[in-house]
Amino acid sequence: MKTIFDHRSVRRYTDRHIDDQVMERILTAATRASTVGNMQLYSLVVTTARDLLDKLSPLHFGQIASMGAPVAVTVCCDVNRFSRWCRASQTEPSYDNMLWFVNGAIDALLAAQNMILEAEHHGLGACVLGTTLYNATEICDLLSLPQGVVPVTTVVLGYPADTPPLTERLPLEAVVHRDTYRDYEDDDVKRLWAEKEALDYVKELVRENGTRNLAEIFTTKRYPAKDSVFFTEKYMETLKRQGFLK
Amino acid sequence: MKTIFDHRSVRRYTDRHIDDQVMERILTAATRASTVGNMQLYSLVVTTARDLLDKLSPLHFGQIASMGAPVAVTVCCDVNRFSRWCRASQTEPSYDNMLWFVNGAIDALLAAQNMILEAEHHGLGACVLGTTLYNATEICDLLSLPQGVVPVTTVVLGYPADTPPLTERLPLEAVVHRDTYRDYEDDDVKRLWAEKEALDYVKELVRENGTRNLAEIFTTKRYPAKDSVFFTEKYMETLKRQGFLK
Numbered sequence: 001m002k003t004i005f006d007h008r009s010v011r012r013y014t015d016r017h018i019d020d021q022v023m024e025r026i027l028t029a030a031t032r033a034s035t036v037g038n039m040q041l042y043s044l045v046v047t048t049a050r051d052l053l054d055k056l057s058p059l060h061f062g063q064i065a066s067m068g069a070p071v072a073v074t075v076c077c078d079v080n081r082f083s084r085w086c087r088a089s090q091t092e093p094s095y096d097n098m099l100w101f102v103n104g105a106i107d108a109l110l111a112a113q114n115m116i117l118e119a120e121h122h123g124l125g126a127c128v129l130g131t132t133l134y135n136a137t138e139i140c141d142l143l144s145l146p147q148g149v150v151p152v153t154t155v156v157l158g159y160p161a162d163t164p165p166l167t168e169r170l171p172l173e174a175v176v177h178r179d180t181y182r183d184y185e186d187d188d189v190k191r192l193w194a195e196k197e198a199l200d201y202v203k204e205l206v207r208e209n210g211t212r213n214l215a216e217i218f219t220t221k222r223y224p225a226k227d228s229v230f231f232t233e234k235y236m237e238t239l240k241r242q243g244f245l246k
Numbered sequence: 247m248k249t250i251f252d253h254r255s256v257r258r259y260t261d262r263h264i265d266d267q268v269m270e271r272i273l274t275a276a277t278r279a280s281t282v283g284n285m286q287l288y289s290l291v292v293t294t295a296r297d298l299l300d301k302l303s304p305l306h307f308g309q310i311a312s313m314g315a316p317v318a319v320t321v322c323c324d325v326n327r328f329s330r331w332c333r334a335s336q337t338e339p340s341y342d343n344m345l346w347f348v349n350g351a352i353d354a355l356l357a358a359q360n361m362i363l364e365a366e367h368h369g370l371g372a373c374v375l376g377t378t379l380y381n382a383t384e385i386c387d388l389l390s391l392p393q394g395v396v397p398v399t400t401v402v403l404g405y406p407a408d409t410p411p412l413t414e415r416l417p418l419e420a421v422v423h424r425d426t427y428r429d430y431e432d433d434d435v436k437r438l439w440a441e442k443e444a445l446d447y448v449k450e451l452v453r454e455n456g457t458r459n460l461a462e463i464f465t466t467k468r469y470p471a472k473d474s475v476f477f478t479e480k481y482m483e484t485l486k487r488q489g490f491l492k
Contacts, residue, residue, distance in 0.1 A: 001249060001367040004275045004360050027422050029250045031415045033359060034374040037468060040416055045423045052425050076427075081420065082464075085435040089461035094471035099478040102351070102379055106399055109352055110374070113279060113359035114250050121247040128280040128356070133348055144426045153352055169277045170286055174327065176273050177291045179298050180390045181322075189331040215335035218328075222283060225340035232345040 003121050008166055010125025013068045013158030022122050023071075026157070029118030033110035041100070042108035043078040044115070045143050046071060055142055059135040060154065067127065069156035074132070074139060075112045077104030080148030101150065101244040108152045116155060125160035128153055134231050136238040147243040168196055249367050254412055256371025259314045259404030268368050269317075272403070275364030279356035287346070288354035289324040290361070291389050292317060301388055305381040306400065313373065315402035320378070320385060321358045323350030326394030342394065347490040351398045358401055371406035374399055380477050382484040393489040414442055 027044060035041065047053055048071050056072055057064035064072050079095040086093035095103075116126040132139065132154045139151045174192040184192075196202060197214055209217045219225075239245040273290060281287065293299055294317050302318055303310035310318050325341040332339035341349075362372040378385065378400045385397045420438040430438075442448060443460055455463045465471075485491040 001275065001364055003247060004278050004364055007278050007280070009280055024418065028418055029247065031418065031421060032250050032253050034253070034255055034362070036376045037464065038413055038415075039464070040421055043421055043423055043427065045425075045427055047425050049425045078421075081430055081435065081438075084430050084432070085439055086461045086465055088432040088435045089459045091459070091462040091465045092471075093461075093465055094474040095469070097474060097478040099379060099474060099481055102398070102481065103376065105348070105351060106355055106374075106376070109355035110359045110362075113356045114363075116280070116356075117360075117363065118247055118250055128352075130282045130349065130352070133345060142426075143423075144429075146427065146429050149427065152348070167284055169284075172270065172274055172277065175277060175286055175289055175324075177289055177389075179291075179293050179295045180388075181289065181291055181392065181395065182390075183392050184327055184330050186330070186334040189327065189334045192327075193331055213335045213337070215332040215339075216337040218283065218285070219332055219337045219339055223341070225338075228340040228343060228345060232343040235345055235348065 003117050007116070007120060008164045009127045010158070010160040010164065011067050011127055012161040013070060013125065014161045015068065015070065016159040018071060018124065018157065026115055026118045026122065030111040030115040033114045035107045035110070036103045039082050040107065041077060041079055041082060041104035042111055043076045043081065043149060044111070045074040045076060047074065047143070052142070056139070059138050059142065060129050060131040063129055063131065064156055067156060068161070069127070069158050071157045073115065073155045073157065074143055074151050075108045075153045075155060076145060076149050076151050077101055077108050078149045079104055080146055083148055096148065096243045098244055101239060105152045112153060112155055119157050123159065124157050127156050129156065133235050136235055137241065140238065140242060145242070150238060150242040150244065168199065170196065249363050253362070253366060254410045255373045256404070256406040256410065257313050257373055258407040259316060259371065260407045261314065261316065262405040264317060264370065264403065272361055272364045272368065276357040276361040279360045281353045281356070282349045285328050286353065287323060287325055287328060287350035288357055289322045289327065289395060290357070291320040291322060293320065293389070298388070302385070305384050305388065306375050306377040309375055309377065310402055313402060314407070315373070315404045317403045319361065319401045319403065320389055320397050321354045321399045321401060322391060322395050322397050323347055323354050324395045325350055326392055329394055342489045344490055347396065347485060354398045358399060362401060365403050369405065370403050373402050375402065379481050382481055383487065386484065386488060391488070396484060396488040396490065414445065416442065
């Protein structure tokens with residue numbers, strides 16, 4: 001499907017307004033994804049107010065502002081709405097744990113990918129902000145997310161100011177296993193990453209970062225151990241505060 | 247996009263073979279989804295061998311067999327491949343925690359939705375098996391998933407034997423929040439679920455189950471508290487065993 005194969009993360013947007021009907025179509029597309037037991041355990045917080053975007057952006061390390069994105073959709077696992085409906089129906093729900101966090105995250109992310117593709121189908125661009133996990137508590141506060149709701153990812157949307165090239169991927173055989181998982185030997189991973197490591201821009205990146213190789217950029221610069229530990233504790237605290245973890 | 251709006255969960259398949267080139271296109275579509283830092287923290291275990299499907303099916307409470315699905319794709323969060331590449335590059339990775347479980351799950355699920363839509367675009371049907379979380383440990387054993395890999399969901403694929411009707415969803419306003427989250431009052435949830443609860447098949451379900459209302463089917467029959475607690479502990483154990491939780 002052309003839209004799927006044309007996907008790129010857009011990181012510069014124009015100030016062109018997104019028509020309400022187009023936005024409604026994009027959000028409706030999200031709701032057509034499969035959802036556990038048809039419970040729709042997610043919420044889409046669609047932020048467009050300038051003052052809120054200005055407060056949200058620093059929580060994503062400035063990305064929303066630097067991209068000039070007019071819309072940020074905070075994609076949340078949400079067992080609150082369903083639980084409130086259960087209580088309003090005089091029956092007690094029990095979805096305040098990690099199983100239901102993962103169920104809600106599954107719902108939220110399948111919906112998010114539909115939203116991205118429908119947006120692209122209408123000529124918009126999108127970018128997924130992984131930074132959502134780093135400052136989830138602060139995002140909860142800013143967006144008034146109650147117990148039973150936790151942000152999983154954020155998708156910014158808008159009309160692209162440019163069309164970046166497609167991003168390279170590992171060969172298909174790297175991620176696909178036939179029947180059962182076959183683990184990787186050193187030779188396998190070296191071969192699977194060889195093409196990527198030979199790219200000019202990757203070689204330039206390694207030079208700029210002063211590392212021995214590409215992997216070391218990830219382990220020492222982009223995702224070092226101390227951040228990994230720190231942000232795990234922080235997100236676990238958020239899960240606890242939002243009612244998914246005792 | 248027509249494919250998105252035509253999605254339904256297909257639960258009966260014909261024995262028509264899926265052409266290798268079509269399957270390759272579907273799996274390649276998965277890899278075009280956004281992925282954290284372009285790390286591709288997921289694996290797709292594509293099971294087609296009859297004996298393995300027969301062993302996998304009971305772990306999904308018989309669903310694969312009863313649907314006659316020729317393919318089950320176990321969609322996994324995978325930090326193992328990336329970590330092995332780091333080590334083969336003489337640098338130490340640190341992705342053995344919950345932050346990276348969630349990062350990997352995000353990657354895996356965005357990829358999964360692409361896979362589903364590309365399959366449907368080629369005339370196939372798909373069904374997402376939420377049961378993956380219930381027997382994740384057993385699935386790890388059967389599919390030889392090593393440390394750093396954990397199943398998040400399963401997508402069965404095949405040519406549909408029938409075309410089920412579209413599933414109803416809550417009104418769009420139920421899941422969309424403007425700028426910030428506005429919490430729900432009893433009246434809100436009653437209104438949002440009113441249309442669903444008035445459907446003939448829902449009334450019939452309530453009669454069959456002998457419950458007072460639809461919500462009670464969820465809280466007492468489909469997803470009761472004891473299962474919620476039991477399967478949370480079980481999945482947390484799996485996360486621990488696979489190296490994501492201390």
